[in-house]
Amino acid sequence: MQHFLTTESLSKDQLIAILDTAESFTNVDERTVKKVPLLRGKTIVNLFFEASTRTRTTFELAAKRLSADVLNINIGASATVKGESLLDTLRNLEAMNVDMFIIRHQDSGAAEFISKHISPGISVINAGDGRHAHPTQAMLDMFTIRKIKQDFETLKIAIVGDILHSRVARSQIHALKTLGAKEVRVIGPRTLLPARVDTLGVQAFHNMENGLKDVDVIMMLRLQKERMQGGLLPSEHEYFKLFGLTQERLALAANDATVMHPGPINRSVEISSDVADGPQSVILDQVSYGIAVRMAIMSILAGSE
Amino acid sequence: MKIEIKDAHIIDPSIGINEICNLYIQDHNIAAIKDPPEGWNADHTIDAQAHYLIPGIVDIATRLREPGQEHKATIESETRAAVSAGITSVVCQPDTNPVVNTPAEVELILQKNNSANHCHVYVIGALTQNLSGNILTEMAALKEAGVVGVSNCHQPLANNLVLRRAMEYASGQELTLFIHPIDHALSGQGCIHEGMTATRMGLTGIPNAAETAAVGAILALIEQTNVRVHFCRISTQRSLQLLERAKFDGAPISADMCAHQLFFSDQDIKSFDSNYHVIPPFRSQVDVIGLRKRLSNELISSICSDHQPHDADSKLAPFPSTEPGISSLETLLPLVLRLVHDEVITLSMAISLLTYKPAQLLNINAGSLAAGMPADICIFNPDLEWELTHANIVSHGKNTPFLNQTFKGKVTHTLVNGKIVYQT
Numbered sequence: 188m189q190h191f192l193t194t195e196s197l198s199k200d201q202l203i204a205i206l207d208t209a210e211s212f213t214n215v216d217e218r219t220v221k222k223v224p225l226l227r228g229k230t231i232v233n234l235f236f237e238a239s240t241r242t243r244t245t246f247e248l249a250a251k252r253l254s255a256d257v258l259n260i261n262i263g264a265s266a267t268v269k270g271e272s273l274l275d276t277l278r279n280l281e282a283m284n285v286d287m288f289i290i291r292h293q294d295s296g297a298a299e300f301i302s303k304h305i306s307p308g309i310s311v312i313n314a315g316d317g318r319h320a321h322p323t324q325a326m327l328d329m330f331t332i333r334k335i336k337q338d339f340e341t342l343k344i345a346i347v348g349d350i351l352h353s354r355v356a357r358s359q360i361h362a363l364k365t366l367g368a369k370e371v372r373v374i375g376p377r378t379l380l381p382a383r384v385d386t387l388g389v390q391a392f393h394n395m396e397n398g399l400k401d402v403d404v405i406m407m408l409r410l411q412k413e414r415m416q417g418g419l420l421p422s423e424h425e426y427f428k429l430f431g432l433t434q435e436r437l438a439l440a441a442n443d444a445t446v447m448h449p450g451p452i453n454r455s456v457e458i459s460s461d462v463a464d465g466p467q468s469v470i471l472d473q474v475s476y477g478i479a480v481r482m483a484i485m486s487i488l489a490g491s492e
Numbered sequence: 493m494k495i496e497i498k499d500a501h502i503i504d505p506s507i508g509i510n511e512i513c514n515l516y517i518q519d520h521n522i523a524a525i526k527d528p529p530e531g532w533n534a535d536h537t538i539d540a541q542a543h544y545l546i547p548g549i550v551d552i553a554t555r556l557r558e559p560g561q562e563h564k565a566t567i568e569s570e571t572r573a574a575v576s577a578g579i580t581s582v583v584c585q586p587d588t589n590p591v592v593n594t595p596a597e598v599e600l601i602l603q604k605n606n607s608a609n610h611c612h613v614y615v616i617g618a619l620t621q622n623l624s625g626n627i628l629t630e631m632a633a634l635k636e637a638g639v640v641g642v643s644n645c646h647q648p649l650a651n652n653l654v655l656r657r658a659m660e661y662a663s664g665q666e667l668t669l670f671i672h673p674i675d676h677a678l679s680g681q682g683c684i685h686e687g688m689t690a691t692r693m694g695l696t697g698i699p700n701a702a703e704t705a706a707v708g709a710i711l712a713l714i715e716q717t718n719v720r721v722h723f724c725r726i727s728t729q730r731s732l733q734l735l736e737r738a739k740f741d742g743a744p745i746s747a748d749m750c751a752h753q754l755f756f757s758d759q760d761i762k763s764f765d766s767n768y769h770v771i772p773p774f775r776s777q778v779d780v781i782g783l784r785k786r787l788s789n790e791l792i793s794s795i796c797s798d799h800q801p802h803d804a805d806s807k808l809a810p811f812p813s814t815e816p817g818i819s820s821l822e823t824l825l826p827l828v829l830r831l832v833h834d835e836v837i838t839l840s841m842a843i844s845l846l847t848y849k850p851a852q853l854l855n856i857n858a859g860s861l862a863a864g865m866p867a868d869i870c871i872f873n874p875d876l877e878w879e880l881t882h883a884n885i886v887s888h889g890k891n892t893p894f895l896n897q898t899f900k901g902k903v904t905h906t907l908v909n910g911k912i913v914y915q916t
Contacts, residue, residue: 195692272805272809273809273810273813274808274809294809294810294811294812294813295693295695295764295812296693296763296764296810296811296812297810299763299764299810300764300809300810300811304808316694316810317694317695317810317812318695318696319694319695357692357694381690381691381697382686382687382688382690382691382697382699383687383691384691386691386692387691387692
């Protein structure tokens with residue numbers, strides 16, 4: 188594997204190899220010296236064209252625990268405003284002898300585009316491209332599910348919220364299907380489900396109660412505030428009323444159902460506080476597993492050179 | 493100058509000919525077919541044995557990029573590409589920079605073409621000033637300058653009232669309206685057909701309704717005004733059904749399709765290859781089949797190239813940030829021949845849609861081999877296989893999803909006004 192761009196093209200063995208490798212890194216942060224020397228001497232650039240705190244930080248931490256040198260570059264829209272093309276920006280950074288790029292960009296397909304135009308030998312990790320993919324988030328979600336549920340084959344899983352705009356949901360769906368999940372459902376208002384979502388191999392529900400029935404894992408998505416514009420939703424209030432995850436609704440799922448969320452959470456918009464902070468929530472575990480999973484992906488890419 | 497083209501398989505649906513015979517050219521015009529004019533003595537002979545000879549192709553939608561975007565292409569480069577593909581008349585669209593607002597831009601384009609001297613160039617003028625959708629252009633002046641119609645290209649009109657006024661005013665000047673049916677609110681920031689590929693790739697979709705809703709609204713205004721309208725680049729089956737019904741009911745309308753829409757659906761977009769970024773987008777397989785099925789319908793007056801050459805940089809970005817459009821002059825005839833090969837349409841219908849039907853739509857003196865017509869001629873070898881490569885594309889635009897595909901049928905000679913402007 189030279190690049191890590193999407194979960195879609197990966198085999199079950201490849202996904203499991205990532206999860207297994209991540210497992211071996213989970214104890215690194217329990218050591219006194221929280222470092223392994225796997226990427227010593229390597230330079231990794233966090234190239235973020237879109238604002239991010241959480242993802243960038245966990246990538247940075249993961250790279251540092253692998254002993255790599257890390258450079259954070261937040262470009263925002265500034266370079267493109269100056270008229271520099273994405274490719275020019277990349278060429279400039281490439282000239283600094285970088286080994287790996289971790290890229291977030293607002294355009295779907297940006298990571299694939301960059302991987303096709305980058306010098307051979309440099310790896311690209313997709314940290315989110317438009318609405319297309321956010322594969323490291325999906326892998327840490329898979330890691331979290333496997334930790335708790337062990338086996339994917341028996342699981343009914345519901346992804347709830349703004350599927351249309353969610354790169355996380357797309358990557359989760361591909362990974363879950365490949366790992367053999369029994370049933371994947373998507374739940375949301377029609378305005379936030381993409382056209383022909385069934386072709387992704389999922390079942391669509393527009394009613395939260397029906398969709399949550401008997402599921403083993405509930406994966407919530409963040410609702411962006413700007414969705415109220417353009418007639419996608421009337422209000423946060425009504426969204427919470429229809430699709431907010433509350434204790435009553437959680438009770439419709441399987442008894443030991445797990446609640447997940449990629450963060451940052453909007454309390455009382457997509458999830459109530461008692462559920463988010465409750466015993467079935469693994470939201471904070473997801474964050475700490477995120478470091479191990481990203482270490483795993485980086486070391487696998489570095490090892491394939 | 494007298495040219496004799498010998499033993500060609502001549503096909504011209506406009507005069508009902510489909511046989512192997514000779515064609516005679518005297519100076520700029522066609523003198524005779526089959527039997528030579530009296531006392532004939534050729535100065536030059538072309539042996540066209542085992543070749544087809546058809547009227548020069550009329551392409552109603554070509555971006556030449558000049559004035560204003562010479563870094564993409566020029567009138568010289570693109571008309572040279574046109575004749576290499578058997579196209580002898582092209583129609584320049586008004587979305588140049590500056591926009592074709594006034595006779596000045598029309599004259600500039602025609603003058604530039606005079607010096608390029610490859611093929612005929614016709615111009616469609618802007619419907620509204622700077623295509624901004626509010627104020628009408630001086631259409632009488634444009635008409636006098638020689639435009640063959642008016643269009644707002646892909647730019648929106650302020651509202652249906654402006655559209656109604658524009659339709660009425662243009663018809664008063666006897667100018668054909670070329671309308672791209674797009675509901676801009678529904679198409680939004682979309683860059684791909686709203687369907688399974690958009691969903692999988694996380695790209696913003698353009699629903700079929702962005703086209704059909706616009707077709708519906710325009711048809712309602714045609715019913716109100718009885719103005720003649722040509723619908724450009726239809727991409728959905730449902731639009732065609734609506735248009736066919738309206739035509740059956742007597743609406744004075746016609747429509748065209750561009751060749752590449754008949755070959756790709758959204759499912760052919762496997763990766764984020766920006767060469768597949770085109771507006772209207774490649775639709776569903778159902779639409780492609782529906783479009784193919786309706787090609788021979790009376791409604792359809794042209795298969796065009798919708799040629800949009802780009803410089804490399806315009807396509808070197810993530811898919812949604814690239815410019816839409818395909819460089820397609822040189823695949824127009826080969827693709828239409830593929831349709832014939834696939835038995836989608838007859839060869840005779842294919843030639844009609846490339847020659848006399850579009851000429852009729854534009855009301856220009858072209859698309860026919862009748863004696864006395866300008867000798868605009870395309871001769872091609874129907875059996876020659878060739879590969880479209882970056883190196884052999886004549887156009888400055890190398891942006892095409894057909895790159896490295898093999899085609900059957902290659903133009904060997906092109907004549908414009910009786911002059912050989914291209915030969916292999």
